[in-house]
Amino acid sequence: xxxxxxxxxxxxxxxxxxxxxxxxxxxxxxxxxxxxxxxxxxxxxxxxxxxxxxxxxxxxxxxxxxxxxxxxxxxxxxxxxxxxxxxxxxxxxxxxxxxxxxxxxxxxxxxxxxxxxxxxxxxxxxxxxxxxxxxxxxxxxxxxxxxxxxxxxxxxxxxxxxxxxxxxxxxxxxxxxxxxxxxxxxxxxxxxxxxxxxxxxxxxxxxxxxxx
Amino acid sequence: xxxxxxxxxxxxxxxxxxxxxxxxxxxxxxxxxxxxxxxxxxxxxxxxxxxxxxxxxxxxxxxxxxxxxxxxxxxxxxxxxxxxxxxxxxxxxxxxxxxxxxxxxxxxxxxxxxxxxxxxxxxxxxxxxxxxxxxxxxxxxxxxxxxxxxxxxxxxxxxxxxxxxxxxxxxxxxxxxxxxxxxxxxxxxxxxxxxxxxxxxxxxxxxxxxxxxxxxxxxxxxxxxxxxxxxxxxxxxxxxxxxxxxxxxxxxxxxxxxxxxxxxxxxxxxxxxxxxxxxxxxxxxxxxxxxxxxxxxxxxxxxxxxxxxxxxxxxxxxxxxxxxxxxxxxxxxxxxxxxxxxxxxxxxxxxxxxxxxxxxxxxxxxxxxxxxxxxxxxxxxxxxxxxxxxxxxxxxxxxxxxxxxxxxxxxxxxxxxxxxxxxxxxxxxxxxxxxxxxxxxxxxxxxxxxxxxxxxxxxxxxxxxxxxxxxxxxxxxxxxxxxxxxxxxxxxxxxxxxxxxxxxxxxxxxxxxxxxxxxxxxxxxxxxxxxxxxxxxxxxxxxxxxxxxxxxxxxxxxxxxxxxxxxxxxxxxxxxxxxxxxxxxxxxxxxxxxxxxxxxxxxxxxxxxxxxxxxxxxxxxxxxxxxxxxxxxxxxxxxxxxxxxxxxxxxxxxxxxxxxxxxxxxxxxxxxxxxxxxxxxxxxxxxxxxxxxxxxxxxxxxxxxxxxxxxxxxxx
Numbered sequence: 001x002x003x004x005x006x007x008x009x010x011x012x013x014x015x016x017x018x019x020x021x022x023x024x025x026x027x028x029x030x031x032x033x034x035x036x037x038x039x040x041x042x043x044x045x046x047x048x049x050x051x052x053x054x055x056x057x058x059x060x061x062x063x064x065x066x067x068x069x070x071x072x073x074x075x076x077x078x079x080x081x082x083x084x085x086x087x088x089x090x091x092x093x094x095x096x097x098x099x100x101x102x103x104x105x106x107x108x109x110x111x112x113x114x115x116x117x118x119x120x121x122x123x124x125x126x127x128x129x130x131x132x133x134x135x136x137x138x139x140x141x142x143x144x145x146x147x148x149x150x151x152x153x154x155x156x157x158x159x160x161x162x163x164x165x166x167x168x169x170x171x172x173x174x175x176x177x178x179x180x181x182x183x184x185x186x187x188x189x190x191x192x193x194x195x196x197x198x199x200x201x202x203x204x205x206x207x208x209x210x211x212x
Numbered sequence: 213x214x215x216x217x218x219x220x221x222x223x224x225x226x227x228x229x230x231x232x233x234x235x236x237x238x239x240x241x242x243x244x245x246x247x248x249x250x251x252x253x254x255x256x257x258x259x260x261x262x263x264x265x266x267x268x269x270x271x272x273x274x275x276x277x278x279x280x281x282x283x284x285x286x287x288x289x290x291x292x293x294x295x296x297x298x299x300x301x302x303x304x305x306x307x308x309x310x311x312x313x314x315x316x317x318x319x320x321x322x323x324x325x326x327x328x329x330x331x332x333x334x335x336x337x338x339x340x341x342x343x344x345x346x347x348x349x350x351x352x353x354x355x356x357x358x359x360x361x362x363x364x365x366x367x368x369x370x371x372x373x374x375x376x377x378x379x380x381x382x383x384x385x386x387x388x389x390x391x392x393x394x395x396x397x398x399x400x401x402x403x404x405x406x407x408x409x410x411x412x413x414x415x416x417x418x419x420x421x422x423x424x425x426x427x428x429x430x431x432x433x434x435x436x437x438x439x440x441x442x443x444x445x446x447x448x449x450x451x452x453x454x455x456x457x458x459x460x461x462x463x464x465x466x467x468x469x470x471x472x473x474x475x476x477x478x479x480x481x482x483x484x485x486x487x488x489x490x491x492x493x494x495x496x497x498x499x500x501x502x503x504x505x506x507x508x509x510x511x512x513x514x515x516x517x518x519x520x521x522x523x524x525x526x527x528x529x530x531x532x533x534x535x536x537x538x539x540x541x542x543x544x545x546x547x548x549x550x551x552x553x554x555x556x557x558x559x560x561x562x563x564x565x566x567x568x569x570x571x572x573x574x575x576x577x578x579x580x581x582x583x584x585x586x587x588x589x590x591x592x593x594x595x596x597x598x599x600x601x602x603x604x605x606x607x608x609x610x611x612x613x614x615x616x617x618x619x620x621x622x623x624x625x626x627x628x629x630x631x632x633x634x635x636x637x638x639x640x641x642x643x644x645x646x647x648x649x650x651x652x653x654x655x656x657x658x659x660x661x662x663x664x665x666x667x668x669x670x671x672x673x674x675x676x677x678x679x680x681x682x683x684x685x686x687x688x689x690x691x692x693x694x695x696x697x698x699x700x701x702x703x704x705x706x707x708x709x710x711x712x713x714x715x716x717x718x719x720x721x722x723x724x725x726x727x728x729x730x731x732x733x734x735x736x737x738x739x740x741x742x743x744x745x746x747x748x749x750x751x752x753x754x755x756x757x758x759x760x761x762x763x764x765x766x767x768x769x770x771x772x773x774x775x776x777x778x779x780x781x782x783x784x785x786x787x788x789x790x791x792x793x794x795x796x797x798x799x800x801x802x803x804x805x806x807x808x809x810x811x812x813x814x815x816x817x818x819x820x821x822x823x824x825x826x827x828x829x830x831x832x833x834x835x836x837x838x839x840x841x842x843x844x845x846x847x848x849x850x851x852x853x854x855x856x857x858x859x860x861x862x863x864x865x866x867x868x869x870x871x872x873x874x875x876x877x878x879x880x881x882x883x884x885x886x887x888x889x890x891x892x893x894x895x896x897x898x899x900x901x902x903x904x905x906x907x908x909x910x911x912x913x914x915x916x917x918x919x920x921x922x923x924x925x926x927x928x
Contacts, residue, residue: 128910129910168906168909168910170906170909170910170916171906173916177921193880194879194922195879195902195916195921195922195923195924197906198899198902198903198906201899201902
């Protein structure tokens, strides 16, 4: 009994210690006046982690923290993320990143991460869509490694077409569904009678015209 | 060099080989068939075919082919008896049969490659199978055949096939259908020239019935549609024209005589196909009318470019006649059968939506109505009854239009011009057309146009009141007669209000009317549309005074010359306060047309901004009153743009209406219901609907279901 209790105490002590270290780490990068890690802090963190701040893993880290505002981490978000990753030092965090990437790539997580990536880019109040230029970068970042030919073609299309200046969430989710479901580049199982967003109908038409 | 082989000797060899093959298959022989033997047999066939190259080898080949066929037949007949006895072994028997054919065609493969290709006889393997089909043909010709036998053969095809009924379809059905086509093509040719149409139709009916029975007796059910389609195709569609145009008894002829009901009523199954012929027939006549009209329009274009001319008028007259004619058939001969009503509608839908010489059918229909209702409708001088009748018929055709909203918009434009230029025949006809349209397409369709006619009637009452007002207030009477029509914003097409600097004479009139108008109405704002106004001026020319009937813009331009003899273009522009395009039109009509009330420097046919104008005091004409026309510009593009702009809203409203009541709906179904709802107004483009759905998602009216991506939910 006592043993068990003693165990409990040590483990909770350990937890408290860990939290302290996580908070300590936060304070290293946080801006004193705003009490948040701001873009500058993130850049410092990235250089300590030896990853580029545009690396997809930083976006994954933000997803893990459920960070709400692009370029900022609050203390709550930081605690949530690092606790889940069991990382209380820079070197542990660095080691946790490959694991995190694996976790994100698991299918149900990936859909969540993919839609998070879109929402994360909505910086303005009531903003619902993202300009083509940023969408192309984001596509390349989150899908580029997995669906290289699709993403290349899609970006090529998005940059040449004139009908759409911005992309909304529905179209964004359609892109992922397209990459997952449609045989590429022959597009043999693409059925325009299904409820694909119109932009994908146009994309497929464009591709077919290009191929012939 | 191979040694010469005599045909009979060679055939002996073959027979031995075949006997052995048979024995092997029947399990009566112990020694299996080895490749050496098969090579030997092949060599025999090769030798038989190749020797005597110069003279008669083809005859050997032909003979061989004949014998091959009979050998197969023999095999079938021989084994037929055993089928009944060993029914449980039939599928094995069938595969034996196939093996037999396969082996034999191997032996004879040289024959196959060399002779058959040359003579284009059916491939040997096909010849083997054709034997079975001969049986079916025998039955078609009325012969008695062993149906059980054929059924078991057919079921063998099905059972033998490893993956479903592929074997049946590829090895049996294909050939059988081909045979069927050939058979009925022949039969059709035999009968079409001899039979009268009713007899022929009875024959078709009979054939369709027996083919249907055949399927139920011994074929796969999946064959039925294909078989019937082939039969119908050969018997009906190939000869549709002949059937329709048979001199004494063609369908068209019968239609005209009203006799066809006798035969048609007999046919139950053939009804669909007859209606198809009917539809095709009507469509092709209609298409020909469209082509003719297009040709004429393009010829006419050479002569006078800008007038959307009368070929369309003639075209619609013909379409009306066509509709009358065939509707009477549907009602009479076809006893108002729904299938034929539908066929007629479908046919008219095809060619009533064709553009003619770049003009949309919606506009053609609107122009047609306009010509009927105009006072100076040109060639069309109709009695009241004839007008009523024509309107009735045209409305029936408008039902087939896809772009009814576009038609309505053109109608409204033209109605507005008719009403404002006082050309309307009478309000009764206008109202009658509107009530017919209202009946067909609902109150929404005509509410604006009704409002317009209403405005005119009210306007006339107001004019009387205005007269009384002037009489009661003599100080207001300035000696200029004026009549004003007040239009309700919203009913009428939107026009830009004119910024015209009104001549002082008119300003006074306008003030008087405004005082009168505000004295008995409240909170109404008057906007003056001078571009629709007309003025009568007396021109005091030196030879004689002439009354000029002018538009307000023309009059305002001319009145400027009361104070100055010469004016430059830019002076006129600034004094009238109109954009240069608006100034050019009246100036052109006054200085470049037949009536040169103004003298232009330089004297040419176009107005440019450096021109100078002078009043022509020597102007004269043999008439004492002349009308100087101002060419009006058709705003065709604007109409189309307006309509295009209104469609997204209509779609949005329909989608929201549907989703509000259904809460959740699959994409295809939503599309369907949306098209159905909008059909009364226009035939919506599916892509446009999709775009609107996406926009509604974006605006948070709808959302896509997370699990089923082709399902949409209404967000309250």
